Amino acid sequence: MCGIIGIVGHNDVAAQLYDGLTVLQHRGQDAAGIATAKGTRLRVHKGNGLVRDVFDQASMQLLQGNLGIGHCRYPTAGSEGHDEAQPFYVNSPYGIVLAHNGNLINTEALRDEVFAEDRRNVNTESDSEVLLNVFAHELDTRKGLTPETVFTAIEGVHRRCEGGYAVVAAVLGLGLVAFRDPNGIRPLVLGKRTRDGRDEYAVASESVALDLTGFQRVRDVRPGEGIVITGEGELHERACAEPRPHTPCIFEYVYFARPDSMMDDVSVHKARMRMGQKLGEKILRLRPDHDIDTVIPIPDSSRDAALEVANVLGVKYREGFIKNRYVGRTFIMPGQGERAKSVRRKLNPIPLEFRNRVVLLVDDSIVRGTTSQQIVQMAREAGARKVYLASAAPPVRHPNIYGIDMPTREELIAYNRDEKEVEAILGCDWLIYQDLEDLKEAVSGPKQRIAQFDSSCFNGEYVTGTAEDYFERIKHLRSDEAKRQRRAS
Numbered sequence: 001m002c003g004i005i006g007i008v009g010h011n012d013v014a015a016q017l018y019d020g021l022t023v024l025q026h027r028g029q030d031a032a033g034i035a036t037a038k039g040t041r042l043r044v045h046k047g048n049g050l051v052r053d054v055f056d057q058a059s060m061q062l063l064q065g066n067l068g069i070g071h072c073r074y075p076t077a078g079s080e081g082h083d084e085a086q087p088f089y090v091n092s093p094y095g096i097v098l099a100h101n102g103n104l105i106n107t108e109a110l111r112d113e114v115f116a117e118d119r120r121n122v123n124t125e126s127d128s129e130v131l132l133n134v135f136a137h138e139l140d141t142r143k144g145l146t147p148e149t150v151f152t153a154i155e156g157v158h159r160r161c162e163g164g165y166a167v168v169a170a171v172l173g174l175g176l177v178a179f180r181d182p183n184g185i186r187p188l189v190l191g192k193r194t195r196d197g198r199d200e201y202a203v204a205s206e207s208v209a210l211d212l213t214g215f216q217r218v219r220d221v222r223p224g225e226g227i228v229i230t231g232e233g234e235l236h237e238r239a240c241a242e243p244r245p246h247t248p249c250i251f252e253y254v255y256f257a258r259p260d261s262m263m264d265d266v267s268v269h270k271a272r273m274r275m276g277q278k279l280g281e282k283i284l285r286l287r288p289d290h291d292i293d294t295v296i297p298i299p300d301s302s303r304d305a306a307l308e309v310a311n312v313l314g315v316k317y318r319e320g321f322i323k324n325r326y327v328g329r330t331f332i333m334p335g336q337g338e339r340a341k342s343v344r345r346k347l348n349p350i351p352l353e354f355r356n357r358v359v360l361l362v363d364d365s366i367v368r369g370t371t372s373q374q375i376v377q378m379a380r381e382a383g384a385r386k387v388y389l390a391s392a393a394p395p396v397r398h399p400n401i402y403g404i405d406m407p408t409r410e411e412l413i414a415y416n417r418d419e420k421e422v423e424a425i426l427g428c429d430w431l432i433y434q435d436l437e438d439l440k441e442a443v444s445g446p447k448q449r450i451a452q453f454d455s456s457c458f459n460g461e462y463v464t465g466t467a468e469d470y471f472e473r474i475k476h477l478r479s480d481e482a483k484r485q486r487r488a489s
């Protein structure tokens with residue numbers, strides 16, 4: 001999913017960018033990078049690995065400047081290699097560095113256009129480098145460097161780029177630039193603080209990064225909006241696209257975001273608690289006289305929902321699986337072999353919470369089924385009498401094309417299968433999925449803050465539309481098999 005952050009301060013910002021990235025780490029574990037600008041001198045340090053592994057004291061000391069951006073990567077395009085770590089840089093016009101969360105769906109056409117018409121070379125397979133070159137070209141064709149010329153360049157990006165994108169960039173000689181796709185699929189939040197009577201600003205994928213760096217959340221960046229914060233700390237904002245329906249990605253609330261973040265004015269924690277409530281109510285509707293003894297969450301992301309399921313059912317909530325805190329997230333690992341191995345390394349049962357009991361395991365989502373298949377097995381081996389499994393999200397049956405790396409239908413356990421068939425493959429005694437309408441209500445909450453969502457991985461409706469052959473093409477580029485072959489070659 002990738003985490004992005006940008007800060008304009010009055011002193012060096014590298015240490016704060018680093019701190020911000022450490023709390024966005026759950027959004028991308030493959031690579032990390034920071035770029036800072038001091039006057040017109042730009043410094044970039046990036047590489048593969050976790051934030052804590054990519055930077056050391058020496059690299060941090062080089063990252064000078066009162067303005068900068070940071071990125072942690074979960075690849076959805078191109079390879080996992082060092083060359084595609086972000087931020088990306090172009091030296092013309094002015095010198096621009098850019099970091100992107102999301103995924104473009106017209107990358108191939110844009111790449112050709114950028115080469116043939118804009119006369120720019122994109123040197124990697126990354127869609128983000130294409131996006132940077134589109135932005136650079138659009139800025140290059142405007143006269144002068146002001147917030148207004150940047151806004152018209154963003155209008156050009158919105159006209160040409162299709163897909164999901166939240167972007168932070170530094171334009172040398174001007175300041176920090178941020179924008180979000182016209183549907184607001186990917187999240188981006190603006191924060192502010194005052195130091196010695198002067199305003200400082202930050203933008204980030206999630207508000208948790210603002211909390212940690214001492215910024216107050218001001219508001220979400222609006223879909224299609226452009227933000228410019230000059231190097232002196234002046235904020236400029238403008239709508240850069242015709243209004244479209246605001247359709248944030250519902251999967252952020254299900255899995256990606258941290259529960260302590262606010263996203264599009266909705267608390268992720270509360271959204272997950274409401275998911276648990278709805279799921280609990282569905283279970284009661286289906287089996288009012290259920291025989292569940294204990295509700296057990298599958299750590300980490302399902303905890304908020306699982307606790308509420310237990311409350312609604314009026315049964316005990318127990319932490320029956322202990323998570324190894326040194327193993328990262330499984331789902332965002334690049335290969336199926338690695339994902340499968342890491343579930344067992346990551347989770348270990350406490351047998352006394354299972355022995356002779358009817359347990360209801362709760363996860364936030366079941367995507368490839370890698371986690372649940374092993375977990376059900378572990379629960380049985382630990383002595384459970386019956387193992388039920390509930391998912392706080394509906395069945396995932398369609399690829400995601402806006403920044404989550406699930407490009408191939410055939411890899412999804414619920415693709416072309418009904419719930420009973422999935423239940424049989426997972427080996428549980430009862431499988432319950434959340435209904436999509438309940439999930440939507442759970443996220444938008446009683447105040448109905450969000451009217452529409454991108455729920456494409458659940459219902460196959462793509463808010464930007466797609467070309468017919470798109471899914472075949474990404475399957476060839478990004479299926480687990482394609483990635484395995486690329487690594488081997």
Ligand SMILES: O=P(O)(O)OC[C@H]1O[C@H](OP(=O)(O)OP(=O)(O)O)[C@H](O)[C@@H]1O
Binds near residue numbers: 301302328332367368
């Ligand atoms: O069906 P699957 O393909 O296994 O994907 C779904 C699982 O992956 C995620 O967990 P992950 O380990 O990535 O992160 P978490 O620790 O935040 O729950 C998610 O929370 C589910 O548990």
Ligand SMILES: NC(=O)CC[C@H](N)C(=O)O
Binds near residue numbers: 074084100104128404
């Ligand atoms: N998950 C993301 O946001 C990925 C960003 C970009 N598409 C990349 O692959 O690097």
Ligand SMILES: [Mg+2]
Binds near residue numbers: 298299300363
């Ligand atoms: Mg999980």
